[in-house]
Every structure is written in structure tokens, then in C-alpha cells.
Amino acid sequence: xxxxxxxxxHWAKPVSxxxxxDVPAGARNLVEGKRLLGPVQGFGKMWQKTYRVALHxxxxxxxxxxxxxxxxxPEFWPEGNQFYAPLTGIEPGEVALIKASIAGGLKLSTGxxxxxxDDESFTLMTPQGHVFAGWITFSAFExxxxxxxxxxxxxxxxxxxxxxxxxxxxxKQEDRFWERTLANLAAHFGVEGQVSTQVTCVDRRRQWAKAxxxxxxxxxxxxxxxxxxxxxxx
Amino acid sequence: xxxxxxSMEVRHVGPASVVDIAGDITxxxxxxxxxxxxxxxxxxxxxxxxxxxxxxxxxxxxIGLLVTLLVRANRAKQKLLAYGLNEHYRQIFELTRLxxxxxxxxxxxxxxxxxA
Numbered sequence: 001x002x003x004x005x006x007x008x009x010h011w012a013k014p015v016s017x018x019x020x021x022d023v024p025a026g027a028r029n030l031v032e033g034k035r036l037l038g039p040v041q042g043f044g045k046m047w048q049k050t051y052r053v054a055l056h057x058x059x060x061x062x063x064x065x066x067x068x069x070x071x072x073x074p075e076f077w078p079e080g081n082q083f084y085a086p087l088t089g090i091e092p093g094e095v096a097l098i099k100a101s102i103a104g105g106l107k108l109s110t111g112x113x114x115x116x117x118d119d120e121s122f123t124l125m126t127p128q129g130h131v132f133a134g135w136i137t138f139s140a141f142e143x144x145x146x147x148x149x150x151x152x153x154x155x156x157x158x159x160x161x162x163x164x165x166x167x168x169x170x171x172k173q174e175d176r177f178w179e180r181t182l183a184n185l186a187a188h189f190g191v192e193g194q195v196s197t198q199v200t201c202v203d204r205r206r207q208w209a210k211a212x213x214x215x216x217x218x219x220x221x222x223x224x225x226x227x228x229x230x231x232x233x234x
Numbered sequence: 235x236x237x238x239x240x241s242m243e244v245r246h247v248g249p250a251s252v253v254d255i256a257g258d259i260t261x262x263x264x265x266x267x268x269x270x271x272x273x274x275x276x277x278x279x280x281x282x283x284x285x286x287x288x289x290x291x292x293x294x295x296x297i298g299l300l301v302t303l304l305v306r307a308n309r310a311k312q313k314l315l316a317y318g319l320n321e322h323y324r325q326i327f328e329l330t331r332l333x334x335x336x337x338x339x340x341x342x343x344x345x346x347x348x349x350a
Contacts, residue, residue, distance in 0.1 A: 004322075005290070005291065005322050006291045007291050007292060007293060007322075011325070013325065013329070037331070038301070038330045039301050040301065040304070040331060040332060041334070115294060115330070116293060116294035125330070135294065135330075137261075137294050137295060137298070154298050154301060
């Protein structure tokens with residue numbers, strides 16, 4: 001086949017290791033040299049989580065919703081979490097750094113790569129060290145008389161520690177995060193939306209062969225980094 | 235079975251079942267894909283071979299469905315194999331690292347040999 005596939009411009013090219021050209025002020029680059037991990041490479045149970053909000057009363061089309069979502073992506077995140085968007089925006093192959101609040105008041109430094117982006121959806125993929133291995137797709141579509149915005153996560157916890165953390169409240173924290181994000185997106189379009197959450201366990205098996213992912217754990221590294229100043233102050 | 239611009243035909247070849255894919259795979263393809271898997275996966279099936287020669291378009295929702303299909307095949311102790319991927323779609327399998335779990339082959343003959 002010599003024809004260029006219609007989706008050719010929407011996908012990132014394969015990368016062996018991540019590289020961040022410019023580290024924004026305030027961000028920590030813990031993804032440099034890390035590999036991307038899909039759901040297949042994770043440790044824990046595989047989950048598909050779908051968060052939706054119908055934008056009743058807004059005349060924004062799916063394309064307009066996704067355009068604004070891309071342009072203002074960090075602004076929709078709940079307070080206390082930072083998404084350092086690439087200077088060129090949400091484009092295939094771009095890497096964004098993240099500083100997220102996790103349990104115990106700790107900040108987790110990690111990142112994502114834009115795996116896929118078109119006019120009606122975009123997908124972020126996680127690197128080694130992230131809490132989960134997988135991807136999250138943001139999309140919009142018409143359903144009935146409304147445009148629906150959706151975030152859908154397909155993931156496994158990357159390592160046993162993350163699996164434990166997710167089962168001890170991490171999943172609920174993640175649910176609240178994306179529910180708040182979608183509510184903020186809806187508010188951007190002037191809608192007080194009711195966010196629905198659907199959680200499906202796709203695979204109950206844990207992949208013990210992937211337990212070694214823990215050596216890359218950003219949660220561990222962020223925790224250790226947080227402890228260092230206390231030691232030096234004694 | 236056909237839906238929109240996607241059709242999937244199933245052929246049983248020895249211990250393998252070949253699914254000939256033609257059209258677009260997106261998040262909306264779930265019913266067609268799972269119906270094809272249901273027809274492909276008999277009790278005697280040791281491998282399901284996906285023929286991507288007729289694939290015209292795939293988005294990230296589509297690749298997510300392939301992960302779900304992989305889980306179902308693994309649960310049934312069946313290999314999931316593929317052939318007919320052009321360079322672009324091979325790169326997508328590499329990017330998403332699905333190539334580490336789905337055996338990719340250059341031809342149907344090679345895929346069926348791996349299924350045996």
C-alpha cells in the first residue's frame with residue numbers, strides 16, 4: 001500500500017525514550033530517558049474508566065469542545081495539580097510534564113506523551129514511573145440533542161506499590177480528579193454538568209512479571225525527594 | 235458483520251481463525267470486533283489471526299479495543315497474531331507497545347505457522 005493512511009498525521013512516531021527539550025519553571029523532569037508504557041506493560045488489574053458530561057444548553061460542536069479542551073487543558077485540572085503543556089500545544093509526539101497531588105500531601109512529578117490527536121479526540125500515554133501504565137483519551141461526540149465530553153482511561157497500575165495505593169483510595173482520588181476536570185470543562189461552556197462515571201475491570205489478573213516496574217516509581221522518588229530537606233534540617 | 239465502514243469476515247484454518255478486517259477501526263467498532271471474535275474463538279481455536287490488509291483507518295479508540303481483544307484471547311489461552319500491517323500501522327503497534335503482546339507477521343502463511 002503506497003497511499004498515506006488518513007490517520008497518518010494523528011499518531012505520534014514511535015520513540016525509544018522520552019526527551020523534554022525545555023523544562024518549564026516549577027516543573028521537575030523525571031521522565032527524561034523513560035520509555036512509554038501501555039496497558040500491556042503494567043502490573044495491576046486492568047481498568048477502563050469512563051467519565052462523561054453532557055453539555056446540555058451549549059451549542060458547542062464536538063470539534064469546538066475538543067479544540068477548547070486542547071487549548072485550555074491545564075486550566076480544567078483541579079486546583080493543586082499542574083500540567084505543563086508543551087509550547088506547541090497538544091500535538092502528536094509532544095511531551096508534557098505533570099506535578100500532581102497524591103496522598104499525604106505529596107507532589108508527584110511525572111509526565112505524559114501525546115500519543116494521538118485529531119479534531120474530535122486526543123490521547124495521552126504514560127511513561128515509566130507514572131502511577132499507571134496506559135493511556136487516557138479525551139473526546140467529544142453528539143448524543144441525542146447534546147454534545148458529550150468524555151475522558152476514558154485504560155490502565156493498569158505500573159507496580160505493586162501503585163496497585164496498593166490505588167486500592168487504598170487512589171482510584172477514588174483519580175475518579176474525583178477527572179469528575180472535577182469534566183465539571184470545569186462543562187463550566188467553560190456555561191453548563192453546570194452532571195458527570196457520570198463508569199468503571200469496568202477489563203482484566204482481574206495481575207502481571208507479576210511486571211512487578212519490577214517499581215524501580216522507576218515516580219511516587220517513590222517524589223517521596224524520597226520530599227524527605228531529604230527534613231533530614232538535612234536535623 | 236458490517237457496521238459503518240468496517241467489515242470483519244472470519245475463516246477457520248486448522249487450529250487458527252483468521253479475521254479479515256476491512257475499513258476503519260474506532261471506538262465505535264466494539265460490537266463488530268467482539269462479534270467477529272465470538273465467531274472466531276471456538277473451543278478448538280488455538281490462535282486468532284487478525285488480517286489488517288484492508289485496514290484503512292484506526293484511531294486511539296480502535297487501538298484500545300485491540301487491547302480488550304487481547305485480554306479476552308489471553309483469558310481463553312489463545313494466541314493473538316496479526317499480519318498485513320503496513321509500515322504506518324506497524325509503527326502504531328510499536329508506539330503503543332502492542333507488538334510485545336500481539337505477534338506480528340509478514341504474511342498469513344507465517345502467522346498460521348506461528349499459530350500451530
